[in-house]
Amino acid sequence: MAVVVVIDDEPLQRGILKTILEDEGYEVFAAASAEEGLKIISEQNADVVLTDLNMAGMTGIQMLEHLPKEPSSRPAVIVITAYGTINSAVEAMKKGAFDYLIKPLDKDVITLVVGKAAERMSLLKENIRLHRELFDKFNMEGIIGRSKKMTEVIDVVKKITATPVTVLIYGESGTGKELIARAIHYNSPRKNAPFTPINCAAIPDNLIESELFGHEPGAFTGATHRKPGLIESADGGTLFLDEIGDLSLLTQTKLLRVLQDKEVRRLGGKDTIKVNVRFIAATNKDLEKEIETGKFREDLYYRLKVVTVTLPPLTERKEDIPLLVNFFISRYNAEFGKQISGIDNGALKLLTDYHWPGNIRQLGSVIERAVLMADAAAISCEDVKSELKQPIACDIMDIEIPEEGIIFEELEKKLLKQAMRKANNVATKAARLLGMSYKTFWYRLEKFGINIPNGTRPPKDTTAPG
Template sequence: MLVVDDEPLQRDILQTILREEGYDVETASSVDEALQVVKENPPKIILTDLKMPDRSGMELLDEINNMKPHAPPAIIIMTAFGTISSAVEAIKKGAYDYLTKPLDKETVVYKVKQALERQNLLYENLQLKDALYEKFNIQGIVGKSSVMKELINTMKKVAPTNATVLILGESGTGKELVARALHYNSPRRNRPFTAINCASIPENLLESELFGYEPGAFTGATSRKRGLIEATSGGTLFLDEIGDMPLNLQAKLLRVLQDGEVRRLGGKESFKVDIRTVAATHQDLERLVDEGLFRQDLYYRLRVVTLRIPPLRERKEDIPLLTDFFIERFSREYGRELKGM
């Protein structure tokens, strides 16, 4: 962590207190010196005085915010009683907390401990997100065949947009993998990705799962429940096996896509939701439309962008790449070196 204060005695006291608690502590006497430390060895926590001769702790906060670090530090402002309003303003700008002078040792230790716990959770969360982004990176999709290159290029163009996507492919071709890659390479990556299989849930349950319900909507509905569409607002809804969705639910889904609105079962009012819809199926939806089993208007709404994933038999040149990929993956997972097949 980093202690920033223009008074040498104050810096030394804080450094001693925190080192006695087992923390690794660096110090800086000015904002410029602190920024140099932040660039060279980013700290998890910064304790900074608010009032300093050249530049203030508020300016340090602004500078760090402008740097937009991947894992921003928790900044604790130290201030005299008469400038608490400035410390509150700092918290509005993103500071973690403030301490009033004269500093109390127990309070300092407690606040730092709280900040470190928060930072550890933040770092863990960022690591998990980074792992997800790496796992579902479009560049990580295995394939060098012309059909896979075309698919990957289209995904790169579509991922940053809000376009509705229809993924076509046989079972086992990786439709959900593509859907997740679209989500984690989009501006919605930090919002929910919700996958639901329309073929595996009974019709009556599917409706309540998607749209939610109000108390009294049906027998056993004793409380309000948010549906998956509502819970996914801001993120991506993946509807797998969309061809198996019942016709009456297709009409309700169409309204969501057209108007961006959803109404819970038993509810009287509709409300806005912000979702990106990605649907997938192994069926021939055009044939289902001709047979009256799938709504034509919904079909056209879903296929704004269509991605077809070819089966492996149509891209045999990718088999060696996939073999190497899985050998490496399982060698890593099981801690054993596999030479080949």
């Protein structure tokens, strides 16, 4: 229950207020002066203060000026005044008082106003607690990884958090692009403003503009009321545009105008609205290739890629897998009320050797199920292997070579093309399906003149094995 401090230099009224509020279940402390009240407020971390305005010594208004300015430390103050001093009560409200009560005091009014003040403080403290949890979760230490590639990512993120620059994050699905975007936001000066994510691939083209820019009544069929867009709602904060490569060219054009002019116009509206938004975009597509094929605007690309962060797939940071496994075990122990102590060496080797097409998201799902289903103190091979779709090892002795022989390069070419189809033209995934390094895979694609897929071409002077 909330802590209430009653400040009044009249003993009778002070006693009545204390009794009324204690009967309501509050923890109540009483003070005969503003000076004494300030001491109690500090010591007891008060939630609500009832104070008379006119007292000997420091007045109620003067006391307001001595309260902490930080919202998390400042109680809700209700001032008590007589009819003749309502102007003073209004002045107190301007200085931050929550409400005022007029003498003679009514018991029901007292309990109602104090209840509202206590509820407001409870919501405020809960909001602050949740915000601190978000900051703790998405601070730099919350980005799990000691591998060289992740250390490089963290170093870049640290350099850009205090700036307003736009950021473009590359990475396969499941590598943690939104986690990085949130880390940038919650370590920036904008951390107290909204972080607004939107998945551009998940919203149909005919709705995405309304979601981003908002609309006025009558802008289109079904638009019966004004709706601010996500860009407008993110004012002062950060807008995270996930899978930006899936935006239509028309929407790209309108987004470019927002980035250039720092203003947005709702669909069907005439007026522009100034916005102060940091944009962070993410994609698993090769936007330079999308530009070549006319699917992405070059000018928007350069507006977005002021700073580029490239997240490695899990197979390129396998030394981080034990850290990630321990993190997920702790998370799901808490969620499921389990006490799994860790993972045995055999199971950890299985996870480390696996090719992880779904990256960190898939690893988290595997550990979630393992924690839920495990009967022993530690996760074993049996708890994880059913979730791992291992690549099939091809035994050359199972292939029957015809009498007329085969053209081995044709077989290899077909395997490369099939891997690309199964990987939806994502080169890194296709390389893993064939058990090749990324550079070797590119080398063989170019050797056979296969169209270059989405991905980043290795340096030209790279000599691939095999």
